[in-house]
Amino acid sequence: MQGVVVTHAHLDHFGMAGRIREASGAWASLHPLDNAIMSQFENGFATRIPGLMARAGAPAEVTEQLVKGTQAAVRRIPRPDVLIEDGGRPDIPGWDLRALWTPGHSPGRLCFWEPVNRLLLSGDHVLPSTVVGTPEPDESHPDPLGDHLRALARLRGLDAAEVLPAHEHRFTGLEARLAEIDAVHQGRLAEVLAGLRAGASTVWELADHVTWHRPFRNLRGVALQNAVTDTFGCLAALVATGTARVDDGAPARWRLADS
Numbered sequence: 001m002q003g004v005v006v007t008h009a010h011l012d013h014f015g016m017a018g019r020i021r022e023a024s025g026a027w028a029s030l031h032p033l034d035n036a037i038m039s040q041f042e043n044g045f046a047t048r049i050p051g052l053m054a055r056a057g058a059p060a061e062v063t064e065q066l067v068k069g070t071q072a073a074v075r076r077i078p079r080p081d082v083l084i085e086d087g088g089r090p091d092i093p094g095w096d097l098r099a100l101w102t103p104g105h106s107p108g109r110l111c112f113w114e115p116v117n118r119l120l121l122s123g124d125h126v127l128p129s130t131v132v133g134t135p136e137p138d139e140s141h142p143d144p145l146g147d148h149l150r151a152l153a154r155l156r157g158l159d160a161a162e163v164l165p166a167h168e169h170r171f172t173g174l175e176a177r178l179a180e181i182d183a184v185h186q187g188r189l190a191e192v193l194a195g196l197r198a199g200a201s202t203v204w205e206l207a208d209h210v211t212w213h214r215p216f217r218n219l220r221g222v223a224l225q226n227a228v229t230d231t232f233g234c235l236a237a238l239v240a241t242g243t244a245r246v247d248d249g250a251p252a253r254w255r256l257a258d259s
């Protein structure tokens with residue numbers, strides 16, 4: 001084997017890279033911005049949960065539960081040998097792949113376009129039935145949902161014959177799927193906006209106004225954490241467009257910019 005082209009740093013994608021490299025001598029690649037978040041996995045997320053949940057306005061017992069169930073620190077995660085940026089063409093004999101930087105779900109997430117057979121290797125960006133979430137906004141990645149929506153729009157008109165995602169199954173109909181995913185996020189943005197209009201102001205209150213796969217109060221574990229980070233993402237996107245503003249704190253409180 002020569003190389004392993006990886007779409008993003010999440011451990012269900014890049015986690016085996018080190019073992020594959022050891023066993024085969026293959027190089028492994030990532031976008032530089034995803035290489036930069038590897039240390040987050042090594043530190044684990046348990047230490048970040050209390051701050052995140054306090055800012056969200058979550059009850060203390062929920063935070064405690066979540067910390068208990070959170071992925072522990074992972075030691076010695078391999079680093080990529082090759083960094084690929086937007087437009088990069090990895091050296092894979094017989095294949096002409098072009099990297100498309102599609103940030104959102106992670107800051108350096110890549111899709112790959114194969115123009116001869118018109119194949120899109122979509123990673124987690126476009127899956128046939130799941131709509132992936134976005135991480136909590138931070139200084140280095142302040143508007144993940146806005147980035148994600150722009151990265152979906154970027155794939156419009158690509159004329160893909162088939163999409164090869166990193167989960168679920170290969171599928172046709174990229175254009176229709178892009179529109180469906182966009183509609184899910186626009187729906188959540190509208191629900192968060194309606195929540196703000198109704199007087200909800202914290203992430204914990206606003207997430208209850210959003211349609212998740214089950215009611216917010218019934219979500220636990222990773223599903224709950226994803227709903228919280230997605231609500232943060234909606235609010236960051238509304239702040240980025242000047243629709244909402246935030247008074248930071250624990251909890252942070254959002255309101256409509258014109259109220």
Ligand SMILES: [Zn+2]
Binds near residue numbers: 008124
């Ligand atoms: Zn992922």
